[in-house]
Every structure is written in C-alpha cells, then in structure tokens.
Amino acid sequence: MNILVCCKVVRDYDQVLREDWDGWGTSGRDVSYARRMVNPFDEAALETALRIRDAVAASGGAASLTAVTVADSDALLGDLFAVGFDSVERLAPGSDAAFEPWGIAAALHRHVERKGGFDLVLCGKQAGPGDSGLTGLYLAERLGVPCLANVVDAGYDGGLVVRRRIDGGHLRLRVRPPLVLVIGNARYSYLRLPTLREKMAAKKKRVDVFPVDIAEPAFPPIRLEGFARQPSRRACVMVGGESAVEQVRAMAARLEALGGAP
Amino acid sequence: MNALVVGFFDAPERRPALAGVAAHAAALLRPGESTTCLALSAIAEEEESAPSVECDRLVLLEAPGWDPALPRTGVGAVFDYWRENRADIVLFGNDEASRELAGRFAAKLECACFLGVNSLSRDGDDVIIEKPAYSSNLTARLRVAATPIVVAVETDGAPALAPGPGFSPPRRCASERRRADAAAPECWIEEQSVEPDPQGNPLPGAAVVVVGGKGVGGAEGFGVLERLAKRLGGEVGATRPAALDGWLDAGRLIGQSGLTVRPKLALLFGVSGAAPFLAGLRAGTVVAINRDPDAPVFAAADFGTVADWREFADALMRARIADGSGPGAT
16 A cells, blocks of 8 residues: 655744734744744644554555655655655745645645555645645545545554544544545644664655646635734733632632623 | 525534625625525425525525535535536635535635635725634735635634524525435445444533643643533533643544634633634633743633642632532532
8 A cells, every 4th residue: 555645844833932923914034943843733644644554564464655745845854764654755846835735736746646646645634834724635636536534543454444523423434545534633643753773774765855836827826915913802810819719719709790700 | 796605404513604604705795796505405405494594595405415424425516506606706614524525616616715714805806815824823814816716714603503493584585496416426435434422522512611731731630620610510621732642532622623612711721822722712701720920821811810720720629619509519
C-alpha cells in the first residue's frame, strides 16, 4: 500500500505576542521568534499513517510512506525520516501560497499524478495561516477519489478501517482504497519520538525538492485585503480575596448581581 | 446577484441552522435579488416539516442516497440543481457536514470557496468576506470579484428550527418539491456502522460549562471538574491540548477544531486563552481562574481571579455543598 501524507510546517501561533497580533494590519509582523512546528492536524495525519503502516506490516504486508509539503524551507522535514517515512518531498512554490488552497491542491494533484498515484492520501483538516480547511477536499475532488473528512482513527486488519466523527457519535467504515482521509481531532495526535539510532540513520537521507507553480488561475483572483484582530467584547473584572474561600464568595456575589450565579 | 442557501434536515441533531444561513444571504442581497433555500432530505418530507426560513423560494429536494454522515452523497444533487438554477453565491452552514459538502461542491464548480465565514458584505459588485486566519488569532478580509462563490457561514447560535404542526415560514414564499437523481452507490464502502455517543453529548446544550485546560494537570483533575460541573448542574469540557492528551473524551473538546458551546455561564480552569479555543466559546458570562495574572484568558473573560484552580474548585464545591443546592446536592 502506497501512502502519501500532505503536511505543513507552521509557526506556533500560541507563542506570538499579543502586541504583534494587534499590530498585524496588512503588512504582518516578524514572528520568527515563535518556534516552528508541524501543524497539529498534520502531525496527527503523519502518526495515523505510521500506525496504518505498522498494522499492514503486522498483517504480513508492506506499506510505503511518503510525506509531502508545499514550502520554501526544509525545516523539521528531516525528522520525518527518523520516525519512519521512506521519502520526504517538498514542493517549492517560490511564492507565498498561504491563502491558495486551490493552487496547493492543484500542485499536490500534479505531484500525485507524476508519482503514479497513491492508495491512500492523508491530510490534516486545517492549517494556518489561511485556516481554509479545503486542501484535502479539493485534492480528493481533483483526484476523483472518495474522501472521508473528520477522521479520528484509521487502522488495518487485512482491510482499511476508518472511524470518522459525525454528529452524535462516530461512523466506522471498512473501505477500499484509493481514497483521501482528512484527519480531524485524532485519537493519536502526537508524532512518535525517534530513537537516537533512528535519528542518526535519518541524517544521511535528503528531502527531495520539486519546484512548482502555485498560480493556477482556475477562477478569478481573490484579493487578500488585510487582517484585523477581533477586539474582546469583554472587560475583565478581577475578583480578589485572601483565600480561595473568599475568592469564591466574592465571585458568587458578582455573578449574583448579574443574576447568573450557578 | 441571487443566492442559494443549502441545508438539510434529516435528523434534528444534524440540521444546520438554515434560518441563520438564510439571514446571511438576506443581508447580502439588494432589492430585486432573490434567495432560494434548498433543503435536502433522503426521503420525501411533508410540507409542514419544512424549515421556517426567510427566503423567496423554498425547494424541498428529495435526494435518494443522500446521507449527511457521508456528505459527498449530496454533491451531485446540489450540483444538478445549481446547474439548472444558477445562483451567484451558494451558502452553507458551518457544521462539519455542511463544510464538507460546500468544499466538494466548490471543487466541482471550480470556484472560490470559504469556510468558517464570519461576515459577508458587498462593495460595488465585489463580495467582501471576513473569516478566521492564523488559527483564529486574526480575521482575514478578502475581496472576491467574480461569481459563483461558495461559502460556509457561521450562524452564531441561530437555532435549528424543529419541524412540526403549526410551523409556517415567516413570510409566504413559493415552495416546491423536487426529486434528485439517486446518488451513485458508494462501492468503495464495504461495511459501515454508527457508534453513537453514550446518551448523546449534552455539552452543546448545557447552561453551565466547566472547562479545563492544560493547567488542570491531568485526568484526575478533570475528575474534580466533572464533579463540580455536576454539582453546578452543568457539563465539563476541555481545551484541545487537554483533550488530545486523553484527559477527557475528545467529544468534549471545545474550540475551532471541536464544539462551539453557548452556555449562560462558563467557568474556565487552567485555560490559557488561546484563540482557537476561544473561537468555540460563545458564553453569556465567562469566569476565568488562572494562576498566571498575565494569562490571555483574562482578556476574554467577564470576571477573573488569580488562584490555584484546584483550591478554587474545592472551595466552590464546598460552598455548594454547604448551600445544599444544585442538582448534585445530597
């Protein structure tokens, strides 16, 4: 089984200072002080793929794992060899592709075709900065294959078994590839840690880079006019007290005055 | 510009807030422009069970094979309807099934699509879209000059309208029933079964929500919060990092990637106040308890106290027991 995982390295937006968000405007701010990380939904997709590969191997089969990203930097990508990916590929767009889910899906589609197709393609549900949530859906439609979104778990017991979150529960499906899985709040959301030996072995491997053109004018351009910080509609009143008991009492009095005491 | 609002109402819990979506369309259109609501169902619906929405035309579309649990099964029916009755902007709700349907429909149309849209407006012939970016830390403003456009819009609590006798649209509109071609059988699915949540998930409808974050420290801490929530007659929820660490069931995750909750009162314990979490919290009153006086959560709260979450929770529990009040009182 050939498995492709589409992933993206982003800044940890939780580390960005409030004043930088406030002053973002149209030109943005330098937030290179925030650490790089694999987008959390993509991290879950990578780990889910590793678990499928492990289950296929346990059933006596074999699966190959490829990770692909659209980015201008190899940062963090080398680590994917250490956790077990056979190849890691970077599509280099040469322009900002942050708000171009259609162009990204088109580039991924062309790449998949060039590689001769995959049985299974996994994507994270959504990634910053665009938060579009569309790449996996677009890619599935372009590839002409089924797509399951909001997937929380996938495994293999001789066949592919997928669980996806639906309103009021989960839908469990036994499915036949090829298909695209869009990973949501997954059961295994963190990527496994490599051993020192695996890290050393990975150092010899190289990320394959393919230049791509993201600008595919499938429809008239969308103009990104700028960003705004939503001002908080709440003005926090700090409630004090010498002890937790006093704090609870003071908080209850505040809520009582609003008619909202629990 | 004409609008098409797409929703479905097979089961109440899956019914998006169609009226709220239609309200977005109504706000966007000018005199002489019209809105059609397309309500999908796998079975023929009685007219009186039609959703009550503000629109010019209501189409009850029986789409055999449509299953909201597999939104792709509706793409063909919506696409065929759109092809015969072109609309410039197609609006969906922002629930998971509608988002997926919107994305796949837009891919088929090869047109611009935006999910999680907060607001829509017009500037000349352009449509201005505001939606979250940078994990909900910012709102992006985008200008789209050409149609068709597909959007999934936030309805911010607009209730799903229950069908039943005496149900009537707010103003008279033309309505019709249609039957779509049956969706192609999903041959790639060999087997499927639904695993319902035990007793459903009461969190979205709770009046009081007690939320724990990473500051709670572990599953044992969530046990404390669950008891407190019960004592307050509420439900417990978690931030994404806490839920993904397995401290609470992932079905109780609140935020951009989980549930949106609208309680009267939310008590936040050990929650940092990251934007993706706050995107899912639409509470009447927010109380934050955090040891860090600079925690961003205080900027998003009505009342805050700098305290150890456990000491505060224990004191609140003891106060409730001393009162002898609350559903969990003994």
